[in-house]
Amino acid sequence: MRESTIMKIHYGTAIAAVALVxxxxxxxxxxxxxxxxxxxxxxxxxxxxxYAIMLELILVLLSIHGFNGLRVILLELKQGKTYExxxxxxxxxxxxxxxxxxxxxxxxxxxxxx
Amino acid sequence: xxxDENKEGIGGMINPRRYGIERVAYWLMRLSGLGLxxxxxxxxxxxxxxxxxxxxxxxxxxxxxxxxxHIILTLVIGxxxxxxxxxxxxMLGHGGVGVGKPSRPDYPYDPASQNYRHKxxxxxxxxxAAVAMMYxxxxxxxx
Amino acid sequence: xxxxxxxxxxxxxxxxxSSKSITLRISRYNPKHDDSSIFTEFSVPYEKWTTVLDVxxxxxxxxxxxxxxxxxxxQASCGSCGMMINGKPKLACFTKITELNSxxxxxxxxxNFPIIRDLAVKFERMFESHHKIKPYLIRDDSExxxxxxxxxxxxxxxxxxxxxxxxxxxxxxxxxxxxxxTDSSFVGPQALAQAYRYVADSRDKGKDTRLKIIDESHGIxxxxxxxxxxxxxxxxxxxxxxxxxxRGYLLGFRS
Numbered sequence: 448m449r450e451s452t453i454m455k456i457h458y459g460t461a462i463a464a465v466a467l468v469x470x471x472x473x474x475x476x477x478x479x480x481x482x483x484x485x486x487x488x489x490x491x492x493x494x495x496x497x498y499a500i501m502l503e504l505i506l507v508l509l510s511i512h513g514f515n516g517l518r519v520i521l522l523e524l525k526q527g528k529t530y531e532x533x534x535x536x537x538x539x540x541x542x543x544x545x546x547x548x549x550x551x552x553x554x555x556x557x558x559x560x561x
Numbered sequence: 562x563x564x565d566e567n568k569e570g571i572g573g574m575i576n577p578r579r580y581g582i583e584r585v586a587y588w589l590m591r592l593s594g595l596g597l598x599x600x601x602x603x604x605x606x607x608x609x610x611x612x613x614x615x616x617x618x619x620x621x622x623x624x625x626x627x628x629x630x631h632i633i634l635t636l637v638i639g640x641x642x643x644x645x646x647x648x649x650x651x652m653l654g655h656g657g658v659g660v661g662k663p664s665r666p667d668y669p670y671d672p673a674s675q676n677y678r679h680k681x682x683x684x685x686x687x688x689x690a691a692v693a694m695m696y697x698x699x700x701x702x703x704x
Numbered sequence: 705x706x707x708x709x710x711x712x713x714x715x716x717x718x719x720x721x722s723s724k725s726i727t728l729r730i731s732r733y734n735p736k737h738d739d740s741s742i743f744t745e746f747s748v749p750y751e752k753w754t755t756v757l758d759v760x761x762x763x764x765x766x767x768x769x770x771x772x773x774x775x776x777x778x779q780a781s782c783g784s785c786g787m788m789i790n791g792k793p794k795l796a797c798f799t800k801i802t803e804l805n806s807x808x809x810x811x812x813x814x815x816n817f818p819i820i821r822d823l824a825v826k827f828e829r830m831f832e833s834h835h836k837i838k839p840y841l842i843r844d845d846s847e848x849x850x851x852x853x854x855x856x857x858x859x860x861x862x863x864x865x866x867x868x869x870x871x872x873x874x875x876x877x878x879x880x881x882x883x884x885x886t887d888s889s890f891v892g893p894q895a896l897a898q899a900y901r902y903v904a905d906s907r908d909k910g911k912d913t914r915l916k917i918i919d920e921s922h923g924i925x926x927x928x929x930x931x932x933x934x935x936x937x938x939x940x941x942x943x944x945x946x947x948x949x950x951r952g953y954l955l956g957f958r959s
Binding site for chain 1: 571574591594595597598601602605606608609611612615618619622626641645648652655700701
């Protein structure tokens with residue numbers, strides 16, 4: 448993938464994530480911080496499908512943005528064909544792993560299997 | 562870094578002094594980005610405790626609803642706000658917005674791209690992060 | 705009988721008779737037989753007009769002839785005398801002792817450039833990066849073949865790129881850049897600013913070629929707008945501005 452495409456995705460995910468994370472944070476504040484973190488309320492959030500979709504989107508967007516940022520930092524620290532390939536594929540693998548792990552939590556909780 | 566290349570190395574990359582607030586903003590952006598990534602991974606892991614039901618969730622709350630947990634969350638709030646606001650400034654800068662217009666340079670050759678607009682953006686990011694941290698602390702420690 | 709010419713006795717220039725003096729610390733390193741650099745110190749008098757280059761040459765003249773330093777024009781035109789002065793890349797001929805506000809002046813070779821000896825560094829990598837971005841007008845016709853006498857430009861068109869054409873290839877920007885501190889493959893602010901110089905030139909038709917060259921993992925995208933390059937540029941080139949304007953083409957902010 449061309450670097451310009453990767454960076455456009457990096458910027459796009461950032462802008463999209465800002466709006467969604469703001470909603471996620473505001474949910475904690477509008478309900479009362481401690482109260483919003485009680486088990487039943489959190490469970491209700493997960494079971495509410497639009498909120499679950501929003502969480503999934505945040506997970507995907509921030510994973511892409513975060514691990515691409517890490518890839519950029521690591522590529523600048525050391526160079527070499529093998530190292531660069533390892534960093535790129537390693538960050539991609541970590542990204543997919545984190546999305547899979549987080550998605551499991553969202554899907555299982557949303558389906559009521561808790 | 563070998564002596565042959567005479568690169569400054571990580572020390573040069575992370576040294577925010579000597580070159581003005583823009584270099585400090587670059588350094589804070591890197592720091593906050595790495596901090597937020599670490600928090601994000603930890604957050605995904607800790608919230609998976611909900612799969613263990615009420616017991617698992619209560620254990621998580623016991624661990625995080627402490628003074629240390631709140632302080633960490635306060636830092637995360639600060640990093641998040643700074644990274645976001647400065648990130649918007651950097652994105653606009655990357656598109657050529659607010660970097661000035663090319664013109665014939667004249668002594669003392671002050672760079673137009675290091676202008677008040679971007680400096681205000683950086684200081685705004687720092688101030689907003691501080692305000693958000695204070696608000697966060699008021700919410701968390703106030704309850 | 706052959707005439708033996710003796711070495712003419714050196715006529716010393718008017719000696720600096722100032723009561724003020726500074727301590728000049730010069731980094732000494734010869735990669736051929738030294739493991740690491742050391743600093744040698746000299747106490748040198750100065751006047752209010754004395755530059756760092758003046759005191760280094762004073763040291764060469766009266767104290768230690770073996771100090772290796774590159775210089776030429778002494779007027780910030782050639783870009784030869786770039787070095788780290790009190791931790792910041794500057795031109796030695798363009799930096800007055802008085803403006804440093806310090807009794808101790810430390811001079812070291814420019815960072816991110818391999819050292820030849822003492823204060824002289826190699827510029828091959830910077831020139832290679834510069835060459836990579838095709839620093840010349842790209843177009844199918846030329847002023848020799850076309851019907852017009854020369855390719856005309858309005859003053860407004862010249863204004864678009866003239867500041868970037870002021871680059872004297874001193875390398876201070878590359879030395880200050882935080883990405884270049886760790887990334888050996890980064891093209892560098894000098895090459896990127898020159899890429900914009902040609903892209904912005906109305907006579908040039910090679911914009912797409914150059915954008916393709918810099919659109920790589922160690923190209924323009926490794927610039928993070930830290931602005932240190934523009935802070936140190938002695939000629940007002942403002943490479944950071946050029947790089948962001950160039951990136952605007954890749955991001956679709958400009959066409």
